Amino acid sequence: MELSSHANSSSSYVTVLKHPQPIQGSIRVPGSKSLTNRALVLAALSKGKSTLQHVLLSDDTKVMITALGLMGVEISFSSPTTIEVIATGSLKAPDQPIFLGNAGTATRFLTAISCLVDGSVAIDGDDYMRARPIMPLVDALTSLGVDVTCKTGCPPLTINGRGGFDGKEVSIDANLSSQYVSALLMLAPNGTNGLKVAMQDDHIGGRGYIDLTLDLMQKFGVTTKAEDNGWSIEPQSYSATDYQVEPDASSATYIWAMEALTGGQIDIGCDPRAMTQPDARVFDLIQSFPDFPDVIDGSQFQDAVPTLAVMAAFCGKPIRFTGIENLRVKECDRISALREGLCNIHPKLAEEQGDDLVVYGDLDLKSLANDNVLIDSKDDHRIAMCFSLAGLLLDGISIRNPDCVAKTYPNYWETLNELGVELVYSA
Known part of the structure; x- marks a missing residue:
């Protein structure tokens, strides 16, 4: 089997077409x-x-x-x-x-x-x-x-x-x-x-x-x-x-978020509460959407924070993420990347306060008529995948270098297609 790394297409984009109706389906999340x-x-x-x-x-x-x-x-x-x-x-x-x-x-x-x-x-x-x-x-x-x-x-x-x-x-x-x-x-x-x-x-x-x-x-x-x-x-x-190997809980957070954001139901083939990985503990939190707590300590589920941060934009109130300073030394500075991407959607949507990230989910994002929101993935798989979630509810979310998801979820975009989400690729 060929083991060469996935080609880097940093100049390409994928646009996630708005899909607010409930997402239904059955898929299999890759192994952890x-x-x-x-x-x-x-x-x-x-x-x-x-x-x-x-x-x-x-x-x-x-x-x-x-x-x-x-x-x-x-x-x-x-x-x-x-x-x-x-x-x-x-x-x-x-x-x-x-x-x-x-x-x-x-x-x-x-x-x-x-x-x-x-x-x-x-x-x-x-x-x-x-x-x-x-x-x-x-x-x-x-x-x-x-x-x-x-x-x-x-x-x-x-x-x-x-x-x-x-x-x-x-x-x-x-x-x-x-x-x-x-x-x-x-x-x-x-x-x-x-x-x-x-x-x-x-x-x-x-x-x-x-x-x-x-x-x-x-x-x-x-x-x-x-x-x-x-x-x-x-x-x-x-x-x-x-x-x-059990399914990857960090990858599953995007699927659970799709369910919550659209009111859908997606079977990933296992019970989230039976999973042993730390990020599985956010399943119940995701299910509580839009009633997230005002403060979320992400120290024990750091890879799930990007998912939660994008969801927070639609919660109807400001939400502060704490305990996430280690996100600055991941594949990119994820705190900065999240703030930048969210502010590309709306200039007042998020800010960094020290090592905390505050997401102002009380803004009326769904009324925006912007069909040209460009998200720089920073070649970070989690930044690319989490902002695809915003594209389900907002027009015109385009993500640079979609191929970076090959780091942990090589068929992520194909999975979205399986679930009925339409994608448009451009150079």
Whole structure:
């Protein structure tokens, strides 16, 4: 199967034609990016064959698959969404630099497990990734005796591995990303002495993703012990496992929002309340539309904030989003991108107040007769998808570079077509 990245069509646009009538239908949301990439890492660190079903095949998971292949892991497809991973329990040094585009999850996880290689691993990304911080993870690995070179605090970086690490305890500043913690936790069982992972701050965004990591580690045969400010993991081995990835909750938020905004009903094939990903917790909040609370703390479901922010524009009152400062270091500065896009719809629709975003949903947007609203996606999949929601209720919403959705939801626009939403593409 071809694993090349989706072509970047940054000069193209898609216009979402107004569709205020109820959207009805049945679709299948792609598998979870978070769970797919975690399962790939843990299968690669296991000995034997793991079968991963309903995986997401997108730009972010393609670069992970390619990278693990370069590190000696045998990965094949038995169906378009089923992967067989055959691993020896050890990784080899790749014979070329690993390029990961703008995949933050892959970059952080692979940086950590590269210390298990006996040799050098060079990791790089695109211009966006070269502006995304990784120094807290680099500092943590360095404290464990790992030789890491990182000149800017962001990729590129080089890990000079020696087949493992001897450190017994590491303290990590996870305020910028919970992925630093998840990376260290997945690495931990491979240490000569095991590892205690301690967090420097108890309150971090995305805490639910750490729980997701711990649960998946258990499924792959590793036990962990919770402590006051972290976890301790004894030396042990991962076990090859057959695992089914649940649908992506972040992607599902756009579908749930389509239901709420149009009064429709869309079956995605699973119970949202049974999903384990942090963004699934916004299902009930989305169902409450337009009666959102005046203040929404988005710290524990950050990838769902763009969806909620666009919905807030139609709630009939001002809504403040707090706890979202980490959105500034995602694929783009999402706080700024959301404010810019909303203000392109109406110049007074949103403003940034420090790291808070305030959306003034008391404006009469549906009376606007503007058929030329251009939204710059900033090549960020979540910005592109969330503003498609505004196009359901407003005329003339056009989004630059629609192909950027390939990062996590490659068939997103096709899904809208399946649900009866009309799209017009232009150069």
